[in-house]
Every structure is written in structure tokens, then in C-alpha cells.
Amino acid sequence: MYGDSDGFYAWTATDESGRGACGITGEPERAAVLLSRSLGSLAPGATGTVRVVRLNRLARHPSYIYGPTVLRLQRTREAAVIVVGG
Template sequence: MSKSSPPRVLPDEDFLYSWAARDEERGSCGVTRERGRAARNVRQALATLAPDASGEIEVVRLDRDARRPTYVHGAVVARFGRPTTEPDGGDAA
């Protein structure tokens, strides 16, 4: 009995990764062919944003039938957040 690999979401040549990171006021985004590069870009962007910032990577492909450049959005493959630190409560009175 052989194991079958999971079905592909999109053909390899059409895989792109859309990444975005944002906080309440600002954000960054982009598209790349490499998931690792998308993750690095999200982490770098999060480092410049507010502590409540979050980010995600989504599989996309270019819609070749659209009149204007458009992406067909697929699954979110990763989510990122900045760890928040609670202020030291000190001694309770």
C-alpha cells in the first residue's frame, strides 16, 4: 500500500504567496514565489509595527483571464502576531 501525497491547491508554476502585516495605523504587504521569503518579510514588517500588529501569508495565483492584474486568493497558510508583554503589576496594595 502506498501513501498518496495531498492534492495541490494550485499548480506549482502558479503558486505565489501574498503576505501582509498591519497594526491599527500602518502596514506592509507584498507577493513572492517563496514561502520562506514571505515569512521573513512578515517578521521584518512586524518588528517595525505596534505591539498589537499581526500578519499572515496566503496562497494566491495570478488570474490570467482578468482584464487588470488580479489575484485569486486561496488558503491562509500562516498567521503571525507580536508577543505582548504585560506591565509589571508590582506589589498589590
């Protein structure tokens, strides 16, 4: 369903103070690397996700339709780590 040329990966990283970063890429591995780098520059406790997105071709203005979360990370004192589950 998400394997065609309309599929992208949105990554978002934020900390408790509201600082963060986000972006869109066509490659899931690149989204994971960018998310991990961004979390590394934020305070411990910061969280981030990578979600599947698709272009909404029916919208009047460019927009995305967000799909499932495929990766969830949390920044610890040492590094960004994978968080399993909800």
C-alpha cells in the same frame, strides 16, 4: 494545486493605527521572513498573514485569486509569534 509556476505567497502586516506593509513572493519561506521583519517594525498587537495566491489568467487586468492562509503571526512586545488557529 498551488505547486505550479502560477502560485505565489502574499504577506500582509498591519497594526491598529493602519500602518503596515505587504508584498508577493514565489517562496513561502521568504514570505514568512518578510512578514516577521515587517511585524517587528510595528506596534505590539500588530498582526499578519501569509496566503497562497494565484494569477487570475482570465481577468482583463492583472489580478490574483486568494487561497488559504498558511501562516498567521502576531507581534508581541518581544517579537512576532505564531498564532495557532482561526
